[in-house]
Amino acid sequence: MKYKELGVSGIEVSVIGLGCWSFGGGAYWGPQSQRDVDNVVAAAIERGVNFFDTAEVYNDGESERSLGLALKGRRDKVVLASKISTAHAGEVRKYLEQSLSRLGTDYLDLYILHWPINAAAIAHFAGGQKVEPPRVADVFHQFEALRKEGLIRSIGLSNFGVRQMAEVLATGVRADSNQLPYNIVSRAIETEITPYCVAHQIAVIGSVGLQQGLLTGKYAKPGDVPPPQAHSRHFAQKRGGKESRHFEEGAEQELFEAVDCVKAISAETELSCAQISLAWILQKPFMTSTLAGCRNLAQLDANLSAADASLSDGIMARIDAASLPVWKKLGDSADYYENRAKSRIF
Numbered sequence: 200m201k202y203k204e205l206g207v208s209g210i211e212v213s214v215i216g217l218g219c220w221s222f223g224g225g226a227y228w229g230p231q232s233q234r235d236v237d238n239v240v241a242a243a244i245e246r247g248v249n250f251f252d253t254a255e256v257y258n259d260g261e262s263e264r265s266l267g268l269a270l271k272g273r274r275d276k277v278v279l280a281s282k283i284s285t286a287h288a289g290e291v292r293k294y295l296e297q298s299l300s301r302l303g304t305d306y307l308d309l310y311i312l313h314w315p316i317n318a319a320a321i322a323h324f325a326g327g328q329k330v331e332p333p334r335v336a337d338v339f340h341q342f343e344a345l346r347k348e349g350l351i352r353s354i355g356l357s358n359f360g361v362r363q364m365a366e367v368l369a370t371g372v373r374a375d376s377n378q379l380p381y382n383i384v385s386r387a388i389e390t391e392i393t394p395y396c397v398a399h400q401i402a403v404i405g406s407v408g409l410q411q412g413l414l415t416g417k418y419a420k421p422g423d424v425p426p427p428q429a430h431s432r433h434f435a436q437k438r439g440g441k442e443s444r445h446f447e448e449g450a451e452q453e454l455f456e457a458v459d460c461v462k463a464i465s466a467e468t469e470l471s472c473a474q475i476s477l478a479w480i481l482q483k484p485f486m487t488s489t490l491a492g493c494r495n496l497a498q499l500d501a502n503l504s505a506a507d508a509s510l511s512d513g514i515m516a517r518i519d520a521a522s523l524p525v526w527k528k529l530g531d532s533a534d535y536y537e538n539r540a541k542s543r544i545f
């Protein structure tokens with residue numbers, strides 16, 4: 200396993216981090232056994248993973264609780280990250296304390312604002328309720344006070360665009376990372392966001408490294424993808440069930456052509472689709488770490504094997520080319536859930 204620094208925080212994270220959204224089980228991912236979580240967390244640490252990412256909103260706090268149980272006796276071995284819902288950004292201390300209690304710890308290594316502060320993001324997280332957005336400077340000064348007290352070691356952004364990052368920098372508070380969707384079929388952040396992050400030493404943490412399972416090659420056609428995992432703009436509005444709210448036509452043909460390219464490379468090499476997909480991310484020089492959700496030991500094994508894979512320049516170029524049509528169709532909005540005219544990332 201390799202490690203990279205989170206911005207200039209002095210904190211080193213493994214280049215593959217464990218995405219813990221499914222932990223605790225819930226409507227989005229279905230049931231998730233605690234035994235599998237315990238096994239995955241123990242094995243991940245044994246294999247050098249030190250970066251674990253959760254959020255208060257994942258399964259209504261159950262992801263944090265489940266991860267906390269699995270980390271019992273191992274807290275000092277990990278870089279533990281959680282996120283505050285943007286709907287709670289006016290009261291950072293209160294919601295941090297709740298996360299700490301669910302996780303069974305007294306500090307976080309990384310505390311992240313889940314989405315930028317804007318009315319649309321807040322309305323989404325507040326279940327459509329009208330909540331007055333707090334001032335960006337007030338929010339980040341609350342984060343900074345908690346950092347100075349030692350309750351958090353580093354401040355993180357998530358889903359922030361260039362203007363939104365500039366607004367944070369202008370507060371004088373240092374944010375060391377920005378967590379953003381990034382994978383072979385989600386490349387919008389390359390246009391402006393990753394160059395800005397690199398220029399300002401903000402670590403880029405990739406979320407959704409496998410496009411929620413799609414890039415493992417396990418789905419033969421769009422109709423095979425469960426509705427929750429098909430509610431992003433990659434899929435037609437109708438495909439994503441009640442979660443879907445973008446009203447776009449999707450890019451299903453281009454999406455599966457990109458997956459076919461990964462499958463073809465897998466057939467020619469000893470590498471699995473998951474390994475190729477994650478290795479492609481790790482070889483992008485602007486990336487610090489990619490998160491991958493692993494629900495059991497088999498998925499963990501498959502995904503961690505990407506850390507040892509090395510893709511030739513030729514393979515990287517083939518994947519880059521195969522991913523262009525879907526990128527072009529979905530455009531440069533890194534918000535893959537809202538209609539691009541209503542993007543919450545700018």
Ligand SMILES: NC(=O)c1ccc[n+]([C@@H]2O[C@H](COP(=O)([O-])OP(=O)(O)OC[C@H]3O[C@@H](n4cnc5c(N)ncnc54)[C@H](OP(=O)(O)O)[C@@H]3O)[C@@H](O)[C@H]2O)c1
Pocket residue numbers: 217218219220221228252253313357358378379405406407408409410411412413415417473490491492493494497498499501502
């Ligand atoms: N900041 C944000 O707004 C944001 C947004 C999304 C995610 N995240 C973070 O990023 C992490 C990763 O994203 P994600 O979990 O949404 O998606 P992901 O990592 O792209 O995909 C994870 C899912 O794919 C399936 N899978 C994983 N490895 C597999 C394998 N080797 N073979 C077959 N299936 C496999 C599993 O679900 P099934 O077995 O059910 O198919 C797993 O839950 C999250 O856990 C979360 O920590 C952050």
